[in-house]
Amino acid sequence: MPAAKAFRGIGHRAINAVWRIGVATRFFLLTLIYSGTSLRRFQLIIKELFSTGVMSLIIIIVAGLFVGMVLGLQGYETLKRYGSESALGVMVALGLVRELGPVVAALLFASRAGSAMTAEIGLMKATEQITAMEMMAVNPIARIVAPRFWAGIISMPLLAAIFSAVGVFGGYFVGVVQIGVDEGSFWSQMQAAVDFREDILNGVIKSFVFGSVVTVIALFEGYDAPPTAEGVSGATTRTVVTSSLAILMLDFILTAIMFRGN
Amino acid sequence: MERTTLDLWVGIFVVGGVAALVMLAMKVGNLGTYNVSDSYQVQAYFSNIGGLKPKASIKSSGVLVGRVTDISLDMERYEAKVTMSLDKRYKFSKDTSAKILTSGLLGEQYIGLEVGGDTETLKNGDELKMTQSAVVLEDLIGKFLYSKAEEPAK
Numbered sequence: 001m002p003a004a005k006a007f008r009g010i011g012h013r014a015i016n017a018v019w020r021i022g023v024a025t026r027f028f029l030l031t032l033i034y035s036g037t038s039l040r041r042f043q044l045i046i047k048e049l050f051s052t053g054v055m056s057l058i059i060i061i062v063a064g065l066f067v068g069m070v071l072g073l074q075g076y077e078t079l080k081r082y083g084s085e086s087a088l089g090v091m092v093a094l095g096l097v098r099e100l101g102p103v104v105a106a107l108l109f110a111s112r113a114g115s116a117m118t119a120e121i122g123l124m125k126a127t128e129q130i131t132a133m134e135m136m137a138v139n140p141i142a143r144i145v146a147p148r149f150w151a152g153i154i155s156m157p158l159l160a161a162i163f164s165a166v167g168v169f170g171g172y173f174v175g176v177v178q179i180g181v182d183e184g185s186f187w188s189q190m191q192a193a194v195d196f197r198e199d200i201l202n203g204v205i206k207s208f209v210f211g212s213v214v215t216v217i218a219l220f221e222g223y224d225a226p227p228t229a230e231g232v233s234g235a236t237t238r239t240v241v242t243s244s245l246a247i248l249m250l251d252f253i254l255t256a257i258m259f260r261g262n
Numbered sequence: 263m264e265r266t267t268l269d270l271w272v273g274i275f276v277v278g279g280v281a282a283l284v285m286l287a288m289k290v291g292n293l294g295t296y297n298v299s300d301s302y303q304v305q306a307y308f309s310n311i312g313g314l315k316p317k318a319s320i321k322s323s324g325v326l327v328g329r330v331t332d333i334s335l336d337m338e339r340y341e342a343k344v345t346m347s348l349d350k351r352y353k354f355s356k357d358t359s360a361k362i363l364t365s366g367l368l369g370e371q372y373i374g375l376e377v378g379g380d381t382e383t384l385k386n387g388d389e390l391k392m393t394q395s396a397v398v399l400e401d402l403i404g405k406f407l408y409s410k411a412e413e414p415a416k
Contacts, residue, residue, distance in 0.1 A: 043265075046272050050263070054271045057278075093290045158279025165282035168290055187289070192319065192326075196291040204283070 024220045027141075031149050031219070034142035044147035045154070052113040052148070053155030057162070059108050064096075064163035067104060068170025071095055075171070076179055085181050089190035092171030097194060097203045098259065101164030103251050106210035109156055110243040114218035117148055118239040121222030122232035145219050152218075156211025157204050164203065202258045209250060214243040300350040301328060302386040306360045306373075307341040312396025314362055314371045320346050322375040327352045330373065346373065348384075355380040359392035371396060 038044045075091040121144060124130050130140045168190075175181045194200065218239045225235035311333065320328040328348035336343040348354070357378030364371050384390075 046269060049272045049275065050268050053279075054275045057275060097286060097290065155275070155279075158276065158282070161279050161282040161286060164290075165285050168286075190290055191292050194291045195317070196287050200283075200286050200291050 023224070024216070027145075027220050027223065028216050030141050031145050031216070034139055035146045035150065037139075037142040038147040038150060044143075045150050048147045048151035049155055051116065052109075052151045053159065055116075056109060056112045056155070056159055059112055060105055060159045060163050061166050063104060063108055064101075064166035065170040067100055067163075068092060068096065068167030068172075069174045071100070071167070072171035072174035072179075076175055076181065086185035087189055088171070088175045088181050089186035089188075090193040092175070093168055093190045093194050094199060096164040096167040096171075097199050099251070099255070101167065102160045102203050102206040102210060103247060105160040105163040106156065106207060106214060106247045107244055109152075109159060109211070110214045110218070110247065111240050113152065113155075114214050114239050114243055115236045117152075117215070117218040118222035118225070118236045119232060121145075121148075121219065122225035122227075122235050125223070125225060126227040126229070126232055128227075145223065148219055149212075149215050152215030153208065153211050156214070157207045160203065160207035160210075198259075202254075205258075206251065206254050209254065210247050213246050213250060217243045217246065301347040302350060302384075303331070304346055304348060304384050304386075304388045304390060306344050306346065306390040306393050307336060307339060308344060308360075308362060308393050308395045309341055310395040310398060311342045311344065312362055312371055312398055314344065314373070314396065318370060318372050320348065320373045320375060322352070322354070322377065327375065344373070353383040356382045356384060356388070357392065358384065358390060359394065360390045361394040362396035364397075 071092045072088065075088050075095075076085060079085050079087055079091065121130075124144065130144070133140045133143060172186065176183045176186050221235040221239045221242070225231045314330065314333065316330055316333055318330045319326050320330065328346055330344055331347045332343075332345040334343050335341075346360075354375060355378045357380040359376045359378065361374045361376065362371055363374045378392075
């Protein structure tokens with residue numbers, strides 16, 4: 001019967017999804033448990049900070065600059081209709097600090113650093129490096145996964161802050177230098193409207209959450225990838241798709257919790 | 263890559279990130295401009311506060327002197343009770359009056375303080391006796407239309 005077959009298909013997928021969430025949670029908890037070693041040997045984390053943080057800097061800075069410039073241009077065109085061009089600074093800063101900074105930086109982080117992590121660990125698995133480590137009594141979660149996890153958590157808020165700061169200067173460049181909005185009101189209205197605790201700190205919390213989610217997804221997909229060329233490429237794609245969707249969904253939930261009523 | 267080069271790059275990255283955060287806090291946010299720790303509280307009652315919100319600024323002669331900390335409805339007077347936190351550096355006379363004003367056409371609402379002539383100054387917990395409510399546009403239009411309707415037809 002086609003109906004029974006369809007229901008069986010739904011049931012199978014649901015069980016599979018719950019099972020995967022369970023395995024991922026166990027993987028996350030194991031990463032936390034075995035973090036001690038990597039936190040004691042900080043050089044491991046520094047090496048990973050280089051490949052996740054420093055290597056993502058260029059894309060973050062360039063994207064931040066252009067997003068800020070577009071915000072400055074579009075914001076000016078919209079605000080001009082209401083004769084309140086002086087509020088351009090507020091619009092650029094709030095847009096970047098609250099939303100675009102954490103979200104766009106996390107999306108770029110997922111596609112730059114997340115996919116690299118998945119591919120690296122997937123390839124380690126395919127070339128049996130992880131099995132070799134286990135044979136030598138080295139815990140692969142403590143040696144490979146945990147340092148990358150902490151590097152992701154540390155670098156994401158810093159990348160988001162750099163993105164927002166560069167973006168504000170991009171908006172300043174277009175709004176004040178190119179178009180000619182008054183410089184004093186650009187900064188002063190921004191400072192009057194942007195609150196450190198409400199806006200900036202909440203943005204940092206957001207990027208912290210995104211950083212941990214993206215890193216866990218990337219590491220889990222890599223660790224769970226079938227050890228074939230096709231398996232690794234599929235896992236890399238899944239990392240980008242799953243973490244991008246997770247970022248956007250979490251962003252809605254976090255925004256609803258943090259900024260409702262403001 | 264050599265370990266020292268790696269450390270250098272990571273160091274630059276971390277310092278750059280922290281500097282960006284500090285820049286956001288100081289230049290974009292209001293952390294460097296206003297400090298609420300040294301302040302005293304005064305209350306004022308308004309019959310209508312319009313769109314005034316907590317954390318709205320309080321200005322005197324256009325200078326920021328404090329922030330609104332709390333807004334509630336007083337159930338004895340049926341008026342809005344606005345608690346303000348004023349900077350300790352600024353002293354105002356007892357007969358200071360408070361007005362709810364709007365900055366620009368589309369701007370936010372804020373409280374403007376106008377100093378009177380009393381020699382005594384406001385202390386923590388005092389109440390501002392003279393207040394002027396927010397101008398509600400619908401009220402104004404209503405009054406205007408009403409006065410127009412009363413005029414004899416020409």
